[in-house]
Amino acid sequence: MSEFVDLETQDGVRMTWNTFPGTKQEALSCVIPVAAMYTPLKPIPDTPVLPYSPLRCRICRSILNPFSVVDYVAKIWVCPFCFQRNHFPQHYMSISEENLPAELFPQYTTIEYASSPDTGPKMPSVFLFVVDTCLIEEEIMFLKSALSQAIELLPENSLVGLITFGTYVQVHELGFGHMPKSYVFKGSKEITKEQLLEQMCFFAGRPRPNVGVIAGPRDGLSPESIARFLLPASECEFVLNSVLEELPRDPWPVPADQRASRCTSTALSIAASLLGLCVPGSGARIMAFVGGPSTQGSGSIVSKNLSEPIRSHKDLDKGAAALYNKAVKFYEALSKQLVHQGHVLDLFACALDQVGVAELKVAVERTGGIVVLAESFGHSVFKDSLRRIFQSTDYDLGLAFNNFALHKIISVNITPDFFLVSLLEHFHSGVFEVNCSKDVKVQGIIGPCASLEKVG
Numbered sequence: 422m423s424e425f426v427d428l429e430t431q432d433g434v435r436m437t438w439n440t441f442p443g444t445k446q447e448a449l450s451c452v453i454p455v456a457a458m459y460t461p462l463k464p465i466p467d468t469p470v471l472p473y474s475p476l477r478c479r480i481c482r483s484i485l486n487p488f489s490v491v492d493y494v495a496k497i498w499v500c501p502f503c504f505q506r507n508h509f510p511q512h513y514m515s516i517s518e519e520n521l522p523a524e525l526f527p528q529y530t531t532i533e534y535a536s537s538p539d540t541g542p543k544m545p546s547v548f549l550f551v552v553d554t555c556l557i558e559e560e561i562m563f564l565k566s567a568l569s570q571a572i573e574l575l576p577e578n579s580l581v582g583l584i585t586f587g588t589y590v591q592v593h594e595l596g597f598g599h600m601p602k603s604y605v606f607k608g609s610k611e612i613t614k615e616q617l618l619e620q621m622c623f624f625a626g627r628p629r630p631n632v633g634v635i636a637g638p639r640d641g642l643s644p645e646s647i648a649r650f651l652l653p654a655s656e657c658e659f660v661l662n663s664v665l666e667e668l669p670r671d672p673w674p675v676p677a678d679q680r681a682s683r684c685t686s687t688a689l690s691i692a693a694s695l696l697g698l699c700v701p702g703s704g705a706r707i708m709a710f711v712g713g714p715s716t717q718g719s720g721s722i723v724s725k726n727l728s729e730p731i732r733s734h735k736d737l738d739k740g741a742a743a744l745y746n747k748a749v750k751f752y753e754a755l756s757k758q759l760v761h762q763g764h765v766l767d768l769f770a771c772a773l774d775q776v777g778v779a780e781l782k783v784a785v786e787r788t789g790g791i792v793v794l795a796e797s798f799g800h801s802v803f804k805d806s807l808r809r810i811f812q813s814t815d816y817d818l819g820l821a822f823n824n825f826a827l828h829k830i831i832s833v834n835i836t837p838d839f840f841l842v843s844l845l846e847h848f849h850s851g852v853f854e855v856n857c858s859k860d861v862k863v864q865g866i867i868g869p870c871a872s873l874e875k876v877g
């Protein structure tokens with residue numbers, strides 16, 4: 422048993438029986454299925470970080486590892502998965518039995534590779550705050566003070582943006598320092614990425630490229646047009662604080678028999694599209710601060726009419742929650758968009774009332790986000806959780822970021838002849854690749870993740 426514990430410390434992998442069935446017969450007689458639990462960010466003692474990119478098999482893209490058969494004379498390695506013979510590149514020419522690169526040491530079944538040149542420029546992490554304004558005055562005050570504390574704790578080079586919502590969605594232009602300026606969108610109407618591009622003047626004074634996907638500075642957007650909404654924390658602290666300070670409650674009157682008109686889903690969709698346009702593929706998080714049920718837009722969970730009660734557990738069980746399916750469908754689509762962009766959704770839901778986490782959670786789970794539930798933005802559960810996120814120092818705030826500067830590839834081998842997991846950790850949501858030999862079929866994965874729909 423102790424050897425398995427050692428293996429877990431070394432690779433962060435725990436399996437049902439810590440062994441694979443050797444034959445088809447054995448596999449069929451397994452009552453408990455073979456499974457592996459893997460902890461991607463487990464700190465592993467004495468793991469070297471190699472300052473170069475991993476060597477991949479030409480055919481199956483697996484990574485060179487201690488189970489590869491190496492011909493030192495011919496400078497060839499045989500991939501243990503597809504048996505493809507691969508030539509070593511020039512910089513491996515000095516390889517010999519006495520002079521092994523670290524990834525071939527038998528004890529390094531888990532190994533890290535640091536930043537590789539083909540992964541693009543260094544991108545800072547991005548925080549987009551999405552803030553509910555349909556709150557009572559007291560709650561707004563609590564939230565403002567928590568947010569301004571969080572802003573102080575942001576890493577200086579990280580980019581920050583702000584969206585507020587209520588009846589309307591407001592995207593604040595923090596780069597315009599002279600006076601508060603924002604783009605306003607109707608909460609009941611869905612806005613596509615294309616419409617955002619048009620309406621937020623991303624091509625002001627310049628012709629719009631008429632072919633291809635427009636996303637990020639590499640594909641058509643000028644850095645200046647992006648810097649209007651996402652600014653380095655060190656540059657926009659003042660503007661951000663003054664916008665927050667003046668932030669009013671949603672100004673639209675709410676009749677006594679109605680709920681506030683809160684368009685959570687529209688705001689989140691705009692946030693996702695904005696990040697998709699400005700910083701695709703970089704380590705960005707949408708941090709949503711929500712203080713009540715969504716009553717407007719595709720993700721609404723209840724009508725505005727107070728005479729209609731919010732769905733209960735019983736309604737959800739019986740499938741009697743009228744708006745549930747539509748809302749879940751909306752958030753499933755949103756999670757797909759976020760996964761595709763490599764972005765995360767965090768939810769801070771603080772209210773005595775329900776906010777609709779049941780509907781929204783799919784988008785948080787699949788993107789590897791965080792949910793914090795508390796009864797008030799003044800409650801220590803919320804305040805301390807928010808502070809903790811920004812205070813930890815490991816791995817950039819303790820969160821994994823899709824950050825190319827920290828590009829990390831870990832390759833892990835579980836049992837020599839059958840299975841290897843190579844984890845290409847694009848940080849934050851992380852891209853997780855599993856390679857296995859042809860006798861092993863991956864049944865699925867459980868956890869906060871979504872399939873990239875690549876067939877292997």
Ligand SMILES: [Zn+2]
Pocket residue numbers: 478479480481482483500501502503504505
């Ligand atoms: Zn291969």
